Structures are given as structure tokens and as C-alpha cells.
Amino acid sequence: MCLATFAERGGIALPSSPESSSGACAIEDPVTFSSVAMPDGSKVEFDSAITVRCAFALEVLGWVRDDLPGIMTSANGKLTKLVGVGGHACRPRNGVAGAPISEHASGNALDLGGLRLQDGRTIGLTDRDGTTHTLREALQKSACARFTTVLGPGSDSSHKDHLHLDMRKRPRDFKLCQWAVE
Numbered sequence: 001m002c003l004a005t006f007a008e009r010g011g012i013a014l015p016s017s018p019e020s021s022s023g024a025c026a027i028e029d030p031v032t033f034s035s036v037a038m039p040d041g042s043k044v045e046f047d048s049a050i051t052v053r054c055a056f057a058l059e060v061l062g063w064v065r066d067d068l069p070g071i072m073t074s075a076n077g078k079l080t081k082l083v084g085v086g087g088h089a090c091r092p093r094n095g096v097a098g099a100p101i102s103e104h105a106s107g108n109a110l111d112l113g114g115l116r117l118q119d120g121r122t123i124g125l126t127d128r129d130g131t132t133h134t135l136r137e138a139l140q141k142s143a144c145a146r147f148t149t150v151l152g153p154g155s156d157s158s159h160k161d162h163l164h165l166d167m168r169k170r171p172r173d174f175k176l177c178q179w180a181v182e
């Protein structure tokens with residue numbers, strides 16, 4: 001079911017590795033992809049393929065296809081690539097042994113470093129760059145509206161140079177939006 005929706009919404013599935021669906025860090029309904037077909041016929045590529053649970057992949061597709069193009073247009077840009085991309089990883093939170101298992105382990109999270117535009121610009125999401133400040137504020141707003149966890153600069157030392165987005169469920173649908181745009 002979910003995989004059909006994934007394809008309808010522009011997801012381009014690649015074969016998933018068998019490890020992602022078994023063992024301690026198994027993903028429910030895993031899907032592997034490294035590009036998104038956009039409504040205008042173009043493609044947005046990822047600099048590396050991610051494997052995530054299908055339900056989470058739908059949120060990533062929604063963000064890339066529905067939310068990002070308008071924000072990029074307002075900056076006179078067209079999105080072509082997501083860079084510094086990370087998905088499934090069987091590890092404790094922040095790679096610290098003994099810490100609670102990360103949302104990455106269940107395929108419910110995405111790490112992201114920057115966005116590349118057609119004109120060659122790369123928006124480093126965690127850069128301190130006055131020329132992209134307004135754009136990054138708009139990106140922060142859209143990320144925090146869509147995902148239940150957004151961690152970047154201002155959260156903890158392991159998110160200084162990239163963003164972490166996930167769909168962790170919390171009591172009373174509490175959302176964590178910790179990305180200080182500088």
C-alpha cells in the first residue's frame with residue numbers, strides 16, 4: 001500500500017538491502033531511494049541513497065516536492081540536489097554507546113547538510129551566512145511544521161554541521177524544533 005503511494009508521490013525506489021528488514025534495527029516497510037521526481041518533470045537527487053520506513057519516506061517526499069520548491073523560488077533558485085544526506089543507521093542516539101536507540105535505527109529519520117540549486121549555489125543549512133538567512137528561516141519554518149523533530153545548531157554539539165529531521169511520536173503530539181538560524 002505505502003509503496004504504491006510512494007511511487008505516486010514521486011518516489012523512485014531502488015532495491016533495498018535485506019539487512020534493513022531484519023535484526024535489531026529492522027525497518028517496517030523499508031524503502032531505498034536517492035531521487036525524487038518533481039511535479040514539473042525535473043528530478044531532485046540525493047548525494048547518497050537512503051533507506052527509511054515507507055511512512056517516513058512519504059514525509060520526505062512531501063517536504064521535497066510540496067514545501068521546498070516554493071521556498072526556493074522565493075530565492076530565485078531551483079532545487080536539484082540534497083547534499084550530506086543520511087538515513088538508516090543501526091546506532092544509539094548521537095553515536096554514544098548506551099544512549100537510547102536513535103530514530104535512524106528504525107528508519108524514521110533523515111540527516112541533511114545542504115541544498116544545491118540549479119545555478120550551482122549550495123545552501124549550507126547550518127552556515128552562518130547573511131545572504132541565505134531569510135531562506136534558511138523559511139526552511140526552518142517548513143521543516144518544523146512537517147517533522148516532529150528538527151535538530152540543528154542550538155540543539156546539541158552533534159548537530160552543529162547538519163540538520164536532523166525525524167517523525168518521533170511523543171505524548172500529546174509534542175514537537176521538538178531546535179534549529180537556531182544564525
Ligand SMILES: [Zn+2]
Pocket residue numbers: 104109110111163164165
Ligand atoms: Zn540524525
